[in-house]
Amino acid sequence: MGVDEFINYKTTDFANVAKDLDLVLDTLGGETLAKSLDLVKPRGRIVSTVGQPDEGEAKMRNIMVKSLSAKSNGEQLSKLAALIEKGSVKPHIGHEFPLTAQGLSEAHKVSESHHAKGKINIEIK
Structure with a gap:
């Protein structure tokens, strides 16, 4: 598995270029995740870090879907809080x-x- 083509998402809709993909790693969700179902070939995979792919639709297309999420760790969060406090x-x-x-x-x-x-910050005065 490798990269066949790079797509600049700012100028090109990936859904108009990509097809028959083995794997989609989705970090955006929403419309991007929905479009991915049309682009992955049967027995391909979609892995999402931000949403749950439509499992019923994926099953009908013989596509494996997986949603990943991070779990918090109290010790690591405490260390991170200390680093933030120190600047x-x-x-x-x-x-x-x-x-x-x-x-x-x-x-x-x-x-x-x-x-x-x-x-993205909202400035409160």
Whole structure:
């Protein structure tokens, strides 16, 4: 298994290019996850970290689906909290919007695009 073609998601809808895939690793969910069912060949696989693929639809198409989720670990969370308090861990802020109707609307659009880099902040004054 390897990469046959790279797809720039900013300029190309992957559903118009990809087909007969062995595996889809979905980290976006929503529409991306739904489109993936049409692109995976029978006996292929879809693994999602953000949603549960439609198991009934996948079964009819002979596609294996799996949803993964992380489980929290108290000890690791305590260590992470200590690092945050020391200032060693800082999130990347990709977008900031004011706490207004327009600001919230724009923040929501960025979030739904699934292409935001970094965190989306709402500025409260």
